[in-house]
Amino acid sequence: MKKKIRIGGGAGFSGDRLEPAVVLAEKGRLDYLILECLAERTIALAQKRKHADPSKGYDPLLERRMRLLLPHLVKNEVRLITNMGAANPLAAADRVLEIAKELHLSVKVVAVTGDDVFAQIDPAQQAMETGRPLKEAGQLLSANAYIGIEAILPALQSGADIIVTGRVADPSLFLAPMVHEFGWKTDDYDLLGKGTVIGHLLECAGQITGGYFMDPGKKEVPDPAHLGFPFADVDADGSATISKVEGTGGAVNLMTAKEQLLYEVVNPHEYYTPDVIADFTSVKLKEIGKDMVQVSGGGGKARPATFKVSVGYQAFWLGEGEISYAGTNSLQKAKLAGQIVEERLKDRMDDLRVDYVGLNAIFRGAFDQQSEPAEVRLRVAGKAQTMEMAALVGEEVEALYTNGPAGGGGARKYVNEVVGIVSILMDRSKVKSYVTLKES
Amino acid sequence: MKLYDIAHSRAGDKGNTSTLSLIPYSETDYPMLCEKVTVQAVSKHMEGIVKGKIIRYEMPNVSSLLFVCEKALLSGVTTSLALDAHGKSLSSALLEMEI
Structure with missing residues (x-):
């Protein structure tokens, strides 16, 4: 030994x-x-x-x-x-x-x-x-x-x-x-x-x-x-x-x-x-x-x-879209963009979440935000039962380019199959x- | 002063539960943290994030506290729509607390 x-x-x-x-x-x-x-x-x-x-x-x-x-x-x-x-x-x-x-x-x-x-x-x-x-x-x-x-x-x-x-x-x-x-x-x-x-x-x-x-x-x-x-x-x-x-x-x-x-x-x-x-x-x-x-x-x-x-199970499809706004009034622009996407998607998703990255995406708005951020990234996430439905989230965020507030940039979209776990x-x-x- | 000034923390996750350690830079601050950073105080500070019960464990062997926060991860890592589904950054939320 x-x-x-x-x-x-x-x-x-x-x-x-x-x-x-x-x-x-x-x-x-x-x-x-x-x-x-x-x-x-x-x-x-x-x-x-x-x-x-x-x-x-x-x-x-x-x-x-x-x-x-x-x-x-x-x-x-x-x-x-x-x-x-x-x-x-x-x-x-x-x-x-x-x-x-x-x-x-x-x-x-x-x-x-x-x-x-x-x-x-x-x-x-x-x-x-x-x-x-x-x-x-x-x-x-x-x-x-x-x-x-x-x-x-x-x-x-x-x-x-x-x-x-x-x-x-x-x-x-x-x-x-x-x-x-x-x-x-x-x-x-x-x-x-x-x-x-x-x-x-x-x-x-x-x-x-x-x-x-x-x-x-x-x-x-x-x-x-x-x-x-x-x-x-x-x-x-x-x-x-x-x-x-x-x-x-x-x-x-x-x-x-x-x-x-x-x-x-x-x-x-x-x-x-x-x-x-x-x-x-x-x-x-x-x-x-x-x-x-x-x-x-x-x-x-x-x-x-x-x-x-x-125990792993098929949970849902996760669709995500992101786009950034910068400069004066960027938070208001991002919020308007979020409202527009929410209105376009709300009846078609099982669940929808809108975050403003740089403001409330991590602490979920729990603490007071004192100052206006220099730039904000809108993030929208949605749950759906099929890949096609989940993809709508990213598609609608990307479409803000020509259908949303001024100056949005850097749009990205993601679709992922989500596996859940219970014990x-x-x-x-x-x-x-x-x-x-x-x-x- | 903020907890951030005198202590550090790491967040962990199990299902919908977030575990938050609270470790003073100076071990002599441990009794003061035990006195001030109560379950009640943390529950109030984290009320926008933690929706369930909080249990505090005192660990004098390493001069540290551990907060186990239930219903803190918007249904849990595997099915949450949150950007930080693990709540990895919630250690920073605890350290924002004023004492």
Whole structure:
């Protein structure tokens, strides 16, 4: 059993930057690199791609990331765990193997499956958010359980170099190698809680190294253009030191660590994962050097009896249009334009929203606006059941060029299919996970 | 003074709930924030944005407060028509509060 391992966080969302993970793999002296790339809705959208083409349905950046990372991972013996499998971990594993062959690299790839529980859900079951039966939300597209370390551990035991999963709870991606390397018991909830805290700190990658943190004059971060991503030196006792590769931009300090510790936490006494209910209120953070924060404490209690399942459904089509007005009276011109579009569309949309970007689009008019902005961007958004109807929003905004107030410019229009998410709980016994080995 | 002058914040989202941390630059300001930035005060300040209940968690271990705001995201990330559907910028709304 190891006494200490180094785990890097190389992606915080599907579209995250590619280079910082390469720096980690190349120069980070890592044991493990984790790429967390699945947001709530990502998997439902991936499921749609898989329906259209059964060889797809994994993360769209998988190929680009793997081409860059594989040579360093193999050379430096870094094991990779990623949820880039999205709706199709098996196809993703095949693709990783193909890329390895092209690069003349030999790797052992394992796909972890079992999170897809679409066949097991009961459409009559009530959604947690709405209290209404799932089927009433709309056409159901996907159902994925947030599975945990127990699904990943067999893959680690198999000696896999690259582990590709679908939906796994984010901190579990980080906790699994700790449990594997330190021989932690899967019912030692104190250690699992501590490890989950460390995973939570790393899972958004740059969000603990100064990304999403900077505020000029208040919270400065050096060399932000070359922001480095984090790693943790984890001890077998469940404490860790968070840092980043020397020479990269960004900062790891008490402020960045606190912001990330509290990020997306709805109850710091009980942070639910499939592995443990972790306690964040006993976590201690301490700066112990430049860009080094020590994490200790934290704990946990017995894991929940159920898995959370995210169910994706076809919600509606979103149509959007934008156009700008500038100079004297620009706000009044934008407001007139908004009224005109609203009148032209109001009977044809399920829902319509008019924002004045620069004035009330973010705070929704909650606070008094003192001065007239130098320029205003009208934004109109509408819900419709078909793409054609949703497209009317952008068409009407664009048509303001010749049918609206003077001086409008920079019109843009967008139409997007919107997938909604609701949740249910599923008994653990109904969810079985599998590992599939692919070797070159 | 505004909260912005003495504290920083990051917003997170879960469904239609927005989580807002409040972290003083100086840990010695933590007791004062506990006293002044009450659920009642935040509810009043955010009344144009947060339509549901607000729960405040005190975290003396990191000298920080956490506000969990229900019905804050116009039905939630996945189905809202808002420009900032995640309410990512709502951290800045909290910091606008005068104390």
